[in-house]
Amino acid sequence: MAHYRSLGTIPPKRHTQFRYDGETLAYEELMGEEGFSSDSSLLYHRHIPSAVTDSSVWEVPDAATVPNHPLKPRHLKLHELFKDGAWQDTDVVTGRRLVLGNGDVRISYVVAGRTSPLYRNGLGDECVYVESGSARVETVFGVLNARAGDYVVIPRATTHRWIPKAGTPLRAYCIEANSHIAPPKRYLSRYGQLLEHAPYCERDLHGPTELVTATGSDVEVLVKHRGPGGQVVGTRFLQAEHPFDVIGWDGCLYPYTFNIADFEPITGRVHQPPPIHQVFEGDNFVICNFVPRKVDYHPLSIPVPYYHSNVDSDEVMFYCGGDYEARKGSGIGQGSISLHPGGHSHGPQPGAYERSIGADFFDELAVMVDTFRPMELGEGGQACDDGTYAWTWAGRRP
Numbered sequence: 001m002a003h004y005r006s007l008g009t010i011p012p013k014r015h016t017q018f019r020y021d022g023e024t025l026a027y028e029e030l031m032g033e034e035g036f037s038s039d040s041s042l043l044y045h046r047h048i049p050s051a052v053t054d055s056s057v058w059e060v061p062d063a064a065t066v067p068n069h070p071l072k073p074r075h076l077k078l079h080e081l082f083k084d085g086a087w088q089d090t091d092v093v094t095g096r097r098l099v100l101g102n103g104d105v106r107i108s109y110v111v112a113g114r115t116s117p118l119y120r121n122g123l124g125d126e127c128v129y130v131e132s133g134s135a136r137v138e139t140v141f142g143v144l145n146a147r148a149g150d151y152v153v154i155p156r157a158t159t160h161r162w163i164p165k166a167g168t169p170l171r172a173y174c175i176e177a178n179s180h181i182a183p184p185k186r187y188l189s190r191y192g193q194l195l196e197h198a199p200y201c202e203r204d205l206h207g208p209t210e211l212v213t214a215t216g217s218d219v220e221v222l223v224k225h226r227g228p229g230g231q232v233v234g235t236r237f238l239q240a241e242h243p244f245d246v247i248g249w250d251g252c253l254y255p256y257t258f259n260i261a262d263f264e265p266i267t268g269r270v271h272q273p274p275p276i277h278q279v280f281e282g283d284n285f286v287i288c289n290f291v292p293r294k295v296d297y298h299p300l301s302i303p304v305p306y307y308h309s310n311v312d313s314d315e316v317m318f319y320c321g322g323d324y325e326a327r328k329g330s331g332i333g334q335g336s337i338s339l340h341p342g343g344h345s346h347g348p349q350p351g352a353y354e355r356s357i358g359a360d361f362f363d364e365l366a367v368m369v370d371t372f373r374p375m376e377l378g379e380g381g382q383a384c385d386d387g388t389y390a391w392t393w394a395g396r397r398p
Contacts, residue, residue: 142208
């Protein structure tokens with residue numbers, strides 16, 4: 001995280017006795033990245049945070065993938081995955097359906113209405129984009145209030161739960177890394193401050209503002225972690241005391257929200273490449289967003305993207321608002337994903353190139369993940385593939 005925060009009550013000196021009520025000793029826990037060599041925070045607990053009374057297998061939602069072979073672009077219709085009111089009995093953690101994944105990042109989709117179990121991801125950071133609805137996200141660091149358009153960035157091993165607003169479906173696009181997720185390095189000073197050319201700043205990042213306290217013994221926490229051969233597995237812990245017992249914390253590692261409406265688009269006289277849309281990065285992947293914006297103003301500009309080959313990456317685009325000019329005529333709409341794999345040239349649909357000439361504004365909203373290893377199809381992706389998108393540029397099927 002780019003800047004220091006504190007919440008609750010903490011002692012004046014770290015790693016010293018802290019008697020939070022004048023008598024009872026608090027238990028200090030360091031949550032830190034990269035083996036004491038990167039960002040960290042110190043949390044002060046009423047109980048021993050490592051005390052567990054049981055450990056059993058948690059069968060995580062289907063994490064198997066199949067290769068995109070033979071190679072072709074795909075159109076995945078995510079809104080077909082949750083129908084007929086099933087969201088009312090679904091939660092954000094256990095109800096996720098894996099759409100795409102590789103060894104670096106997994107993308108799932110869920111429509112939820114029920115409070116999730118307590119959960120932490122021991123594989124990597126999570127970046128959950130809220131397509132619609134709202135939720136209270138309770139964490140060991142405190143409460144986040146998530147609304148439509150928010151990215152909710154949750155550091156690895158942060159215990160939390162999702163509580164959707166009653167009566168309203170929460171649509172969430174879940175990006176799970178096997179690494180950390182952070183602002184791009186080119187946006188940061190050598191000390192971690194967001195620079196003047198960055199499309200957002202610290203004022204746009206919203207961390208917890210109130211602690212959450214709960215009590216109880218033998219409290220269940222679901223943990224996702226690495227298994228044999230690097231596969232995704234789960235464990236069900238019973239913690240001796242409720243993990244929401246934090247008195248205070250401080251540091252530079254904590255969950256936060258960032259709303260896509262606070263991203264300030266960068267524009268130019270001619271079409272600008274996707275890195276200008278970047279919002280976060282992880283190991284071997286980046287996250288970008290395309291927001292409503294003025295477009296190219298050279299007198300001979302063509303505002304939609306030129307045709308391009310993803311030589312080193314797969315491009316995954318989630319369409320979550322507006323009217324995406326380059327994809328008109330393809331069947332893609334809100335709730336769609338397009339997968340354009342490395343090794344295949346792609347670009348505007350037939351007619352879009354010409355229609356865009358003279359446009360001065362695009363009203364579109366999309367979240368893009370570019371990966372540097374091939375994406376494979378998960379159970380959810382296979383279930384909602386339209387099967388025809390690859391042939392739309394030619395206008396005929398094989």
